[in-house]
Amino acid sequence: MLQHDVLIVGSGLAGMRAALEVSEDPSLDVAILSKVHPLRSHSGAAQGGIAASLGNSAEDSWDLHMFDTVKGGDFLVDQNAAELLAREGPENIFELEHMGCAFSRDEQGRVAQRRFGGHTAPRACYAADRTGHAVLTVLFEQLLRRGVKVYSEWYALDLVVRDRVCQGIVAYDILTGQIEAIAAKAVMFGTGGYGRAFRVTTNAFASTGDGVVMAYRSGVPLEDMEFVQFHPTGLQGSGILLSEAARGEGAHIVNSDGYRFMADYAAGRMELAPRDIVARAEQSEIEAGRGVTDLQDSVFMDLRPIGEERIRYALPSVLHLARDFAGIDPLVDPVPIQPTAHYSMGGIPCDINGQVRLKDQDDAPIVGFFAAGEASCVSVHGANRLGTNSLLEAVVFGRRSGRGILDVVKDLEPTSIDEGDMARAIGEVDKHLRADGPEKVGAIRAELRDTMMDKCGVFRTDEQLHEALADVKSYQERYERSSIDDHGQTFNTDLLDAVELGHMLEYAEVIVSGAIARQESRGGHARRDFPERDDDNWFKHTLAYREEDGPRLEYCAVNMEPQHREAFPLQERTY
Amino acid sequence: MAEQRFIIQRYDPDSAESYREEFSLDVQPGQTVLDCLNAIKWEQDGTLSFRMSCRHAICGSCAMKVNGSSMLACQTQVSEAVELGDPVEVAPMGNQTVIKDLVVDTTKFVAQFERAETWLEPHEDQEPPEREYRQTVEDFDHWSHASTCIHCGACYSDCTVAAVDEKFLGPAALAKAYRFVMDSRDSKREERLKFLAETEGGIWDCTRCYMCVQACPKDVLPMDAIMELRALSIEAGYTNNHGSRHHKGFASGVRKRGRLDEASLPIQSVGITRLLTLNIDAHKEMLGYTPGAIRLLKTRKLLEAAKRHGASQDGREHIQRIFEEVEAEKHHHDVDADAFAAEFETALGSG
Ligand SMILES: Cc1cc2nc3c(=O)[nH]c(=O)nc-3n(C[C@H](O)[C@H](O)[C@H](O)COP(=O)(O)OP(=O)(O)OC[C@H]3O[C@@H](n4cnc5c(N)ncnc54)[C@H](O)[C@@H]3O)c2cc1C
Ligand code: SF4
Ligand code: SF4
Ligand code: FES
Numbered sequence: 001m002l003q004h005d006v007l008i009v010g011s012g013l014a015g016m017r018a019a020l021e022v023s024e025d026p027s028l029d030v031a032i033l034s035k036v037h038p039l040r041s042h043s044g045a046a047q048g049g050i051a052a053s054l055g056n057s058a059e060d061s062w063d064l065h066m067f068d069t070v071k072g073g074d075f076l077v078d079q080n081a082a083e084l085l086a087r088e089g090p091e092n093i094f095e096l097e098h099m100g101c102a103f104s105r106d107e108q109g110r111v112a113q114r115r116f117g118g119h120t121a122p123r124a125c126y127a128a129d130r131t132g133h134a135v136l137t138v139l140f141e142q143l144l145r146r147g148v149k150v151y152s153e154w155y156a157l158d159l160v161v162r163d164r165v166c167q168g169i170v171a172y173d174i175l176t177g178q179i180e181a182i183a184a185k186a187v188m189f190g191t192g193g194y195g196r197a198f199r200v201t202t203n204a205f206a207s208t209g210d211g212v213v214m215a216y217r218s219g220v221p222l223e224d225m226e227f228v229q230f231h232p233t234g235l236q237g238s239g240i241l242l243s244e245a246a247r248g249e250g251a252h253i254v255n256s257d258g259y260r261f262m263a264d265y266a267a268g269r270m271e272l273a274p275r276d277i278v279a280r281a282e283q284s285e286i287e288a289g290r291g292v293t294d295l296q297d298s299v300f301m302d303l304r305p306i307g308e309e310r311i312r313y314a315l316p317s318v319l320h321l322a323r324d325f326a327g328i329d330p331l332v333d334p335v336p337i338q339p340t341a342h343y344s345m346g347g348i349p350c351d352i353n354g355q356v357r358l359k360d361q362d363d364a365p366i367v368g369f370f371a372a373g374e375a376s377c378v379s380v381h382g383a384n385r386l387g388t389n390s391l392l393e394a395v396v397f398g399r400r401s402g403r404g405i406l407d408v409v410k411d412l413e414p415t416s417i418d419e420g421d422m423a424r425a426i427g428e429v430d431k432h433l434r435a436d437g438p439e440k441v442g443a444i445r446a447e448l449r450d451t452m453m454d455k456c457g458v459f460r461t462d463e464q465l466h467e468a469l470a471d472v473k474s475y476q477e478r479y480e481r482s483s484i485d486d487h488g489q490t491f492n493t494d495l496l497d498a499v500e501l502g503h504m505l506e507y508a509e510v511i512v513s514g515a516i517a518r519q520e521s522r523g524g525h526a527r528r529d530f531p532e533r534d535d536d537n538w539f540k541h542t543l544a545y546r547e548e549d550g551p552r553l554e555y556c557a558v559n560m561e562p563q564h565r566e567a568f569p570l571q572e573r574t575y
Numbered sequence: 576m577a578e579q580r581f582i583i584q585r586y587d588p589d590s591a592e593s594y595r596e597e598f599s600l601d602v603q604p605g606q607t608v609l610d611c612l613n614a615i616k617w618e619q620d621g622t623l624s625f626r627m628s629c630r631h632a633i634c635g636s637c638a639m640k641v642n643g644s645s646m647l648a649c650q651t652q653v654s655e656a657v658e659l660g661d662p663v664e665v666a667p668m669g670n671q672t673v674i675k676d677l678v679v680d681t682t683k684f685v686a687q688f689e690r691a692e693t694w695l696e697p698h699e700d701q702e703p704p705e706r707e708y709r710q711t712v713e714d715f716d717h718w719s720h721a722s723t724c725i726h727c728g729a730c731y732s733d734c735t736v737a738a739v740d741e742k743f744l745g746p747a748a749l750a751k752a753y754r755f756v757m758d759s760r761d762s763k764r765e766e767r768l769k770f771l772a773e774t775e776g777g778i779w780d781c782t783r784c785y786m787c788v789q790a791c792p793k794d795v796l797p798m799d800a801i802m803e804l805r806a807l808s809i810e811a812g813y814t815n816n817h818g819s820r821h822h823k824g825f826a827s828g829v830r831k832r833g834r835l836d837e838a839s840l841p842i843q844s845v846g847i848t849r850l851l852t853l854n855i856d857a858h859k860e861m862l863g864y865t866p867g868a869i870r871l872l873k874t875r876k877l878l879e880a881a882k883r884h885g886a887s888q889d890g891r892e893h894i895q896r897i898f899e900e901v902e903a904e905k906h907h908h909d910v911d912a913d914a915f916a917a918e919f920e921t922a923l924g925s926g
Contacts, residue, residue: 102715138695204630
């Protein structure tokens with residue numbers, strides 16, 4: 001059994017920021033574990049920016065940032081958390097800047113800021129259009145400088161919780177195929193989102209909701225899983241993201257008539273309206289037969305109004321992505337785009353210090369278990385995340401979790417993991433290595449992704465959701481009869497594909513169940529059969545607890561108690 | 576839809592067996608090499624192993640050799656790969672030990688960053704400002720391209736020195752070191768320059784072969800960074816080592832020309848110029864590799880032409896003249912690479 005004081009699982013912005021914070025105390029032994037090398041984490045793909053009300057480019061304040069966040073999230077936002085996000089934003093950005101982050105600069109040499117959808121002030125700090133990469137890189141560099149131990153290419157299979165006390169994890173060394181127990185007094189999950197269950201997605205192959213499912217299996221409920229954000233500017237077909245910065249810089253979105261249809265959906269903000277609104281507008285145009293390309297499954301984004309010089313300077317990746325992955329030159333032609341699954345609002349419920357909580361009557365904590373970033377649900381994004389708020393969330397709440405751990409870890413008892421705790425993980429790996437069933441993992445996964453996209457996507461109905469649920473259950477059964485080709489010990493990615501599909505099948509059921517129950521439209525959850533927001537009945541968070549025959553749904557209140565101001569009262573969300 | 580053949584270099588760690596295996600599959604227009612590897616893995620042979628995650632050229636996982644050159648599989652269109660060779664040959668990166676199939680052991684590559692201490696060392700003697708440090712746009716633009724490295728290892732895989740010298744810090748770590756040397760927030764500029772100039776496997780071991788710049792999928796321009804580091808270290812007085820003696824002639828050249836001029840040249844013309852104005856024979860071996868990025872296909876054609884003509888003194892002089900003309904031209908306007916290529920090929924009589 002390996003042992004550390006603190007183990008951080010996941011090395012995106014949330015995980016690395018937390019690890020850096022914990023490493024402030026040299027007497028603690030902290031390690032970080034990730035299924036991909038830290039620099040390969042999904043956070044690196046974030047392009048457009050990281051929000052904070054620095055006010056470098058125009059007057060701004062944390063109040064305004066908080067308000068935009070609450071409104072953007074369709075008020076399903078815990079206001080104590082949104083307040084912290086907005087208030088602690090600037091100091092977190094300055095800290096990253098002091099660490100050497102390659103932020104783009106304005107004329108005065110300050111961190112440059114630009115506009116982003118749903119924000120009323122230009123508050124997106126950026127590094128050209130590779131912001132996530134710039135922050136991820138600098139965090140990793142500083143971790144190296146501190147000499148923090150990294151388990152790179154280790155796959156966490158199980159979280160071990162005994163009597164509501166976290167003991168550590170069971171992990172699989174991808175290089176050797178060995179399964180090891182790693183005990184820790186405190187474990188933090190920064191394992192990222194769950195977008196891979198959808199056919200069209202911006203998410204990396206690694207975003208398979210592993211952490212969310214590990215927590216769920218160990219008795220933690222999952223919060224607001226039905227809220228998935230669809231981004232309006234996915235490259236047609238692959239779903240690869242063209243940064244929202246393109247819209248921020250002034251790109252137009254038009255239908256087959258060449259008409260800027262956002263005038264009909266959000267006249268005040270046009271293309272800069274929040275993503276869920278733009279994505280639904282696109283989907284409506286497509287369904288009304290005003291789509292472009294042969295497939296008529298997309299609309300056009302036209303970058304040309306921005307001007308060549310500015311495109312080259314501010315949006316180099318958009319230029320390259322369109323060229324490399326669609327063979328289109330945005331300087332010459334408009335680019336076909338479609339809604340693409342982008343961000344997972346739901347996740348592991350935790351408080352503002354990252355402490356995971358059951359959110360039942362006594363709101364009991366899982367002692368020593370923390371979460372931050374996209375895997376968690378604190379919930380700053382509510383029903384819909386504003387662009388550039390999630391990198392900030394990962395940093396702000398990664399740091400807060402690190403501090404939360406520092407606050408308690410000295411008082412925690414050493415933990416241990418025995419053979420019994422490892423049995424499930426060992427059994428799972430063994431089962432896949434021995435299985436000889438007729439079903440192929442790849443085929444089941446492809447069908448699952450179709451189901452989630454087509455029946456639980458941008459728009460949802462009761463009928464389609466029930467079909468989706470039946471589909472998912474049938475895939476779960478077929479999964480039991482699946483087998484893999486690779487039976488080796490070394491770098492067996494075939495095995496990991498199978499494990500990940502198991503996770504996807506588990507959380508897909510939670511997404512669909514939550515979506516069936518929630519008979520309203522709010523943020524990322526849009527019901528054709530219940531098109532209005534229903535605050536009387538649905539102003540509450542969903543909590544899914546794992547039971548033998550599927551998730552049991554409960555609900556809990558939205559926090560309306562910020563510390564430094566009044567809560568923003570519910571109002572209609574129009575732009 | 577068209578059937579496409581792939582030949583994949585495989586290695587089975589259990590039997591320690593290496594072999595080449597052919598697969599064929601239907602390829603849609605617009606598909607990348609990574610799409611095809613995934614299709615092979617998911618539909619034909621699940622034992623095939625490779626790294627990948629983001630699928631859009633930002634996580635740096637999927638560097639491998641496609642038809643002999645290191646590149647990102649996710650960023651390479653099959654239609655372009657085919658232009659370099661059909662069937663498409665896929666092999667693991669070079670200069671690193673293979674673990675399984677297309678997966679290599681990156682320990683050595685990663686360790687170089689630690690050896691070069693490529694992280695910001697803040698000024699210890701002064702408190703950081705309350706807000707951000709100020710940095711001019713100009714300052715930032717000067718080095719920010721070097722911060723775009725995604726640590727994919729493609730440059731290292733194709734580096735001619737890394738192939739023979741384990742100690743060489745390699746293009747990526749050196750480019751990253753450059754980024755910190757140039758960053759006004761860093762406090763260790765002098766120490767860095769001294770280390771990079773004097774350590775074994777430092778900046779003086781680079782042979783200026785330019786493979787790293789060609790292989791790099793981002794805008795890092797590692798060799799340019801190394802050249803700038805040389806000039807800076809000479810300026811700072813760190814010339815007293817065995818490496819720099821071999822490079823005295825070159826170093827004074829850098830001084831005369833001025834490093835900024837060098838660094839700011841358009842990439843194509845710089846690449847071609849540097850390659851061909853150097854000793855062509857010395858690069859014959861290197862020409863066995865093809866350039867890392869398809870967009871440099873033209874460069875490769877030129878190189879092959881140069882190789883053919885490189886054997887004769889006449890041909891070499893001819894090439895030299897063309898490049899001198901181009902060199903003279905490029906100060907007036909950006910060289911049009913296509914026109915340049917056409918002119919060059921006509922001059923060589925190779926069509
Ligand atoms: C294309 C794209 C662009 C984006 N652009 C922006 C933007 O401009 N601004 C913004 O604010 N947000 C943006 N986002 C969202 C943002 O990038 C993410 O929400 C954020 O990076 C999540 O960070 P994280 O640290 O929570 O998780 P991630 O960065 O996803 O990291 C997850 C980590 O967990 C590890 N992990 C997962 N499962 C396991 C396991 N079983 N065992 C071991 N390790 C595991 C992974 O290896 C990884 O290290 C974008 C997202 C995408 C997809
Ligand atoms: S130019 Fe130098 S660093 Fe780059 S590949 Fe050649 S020898 Fe290696
Ligand atoms: S310098 Fe370029 S090729 Fe080398 S590791 Fe960095 S991104 Fe890859
Ligand atoms: S898969 Fe990320 S760089 Fe290719």
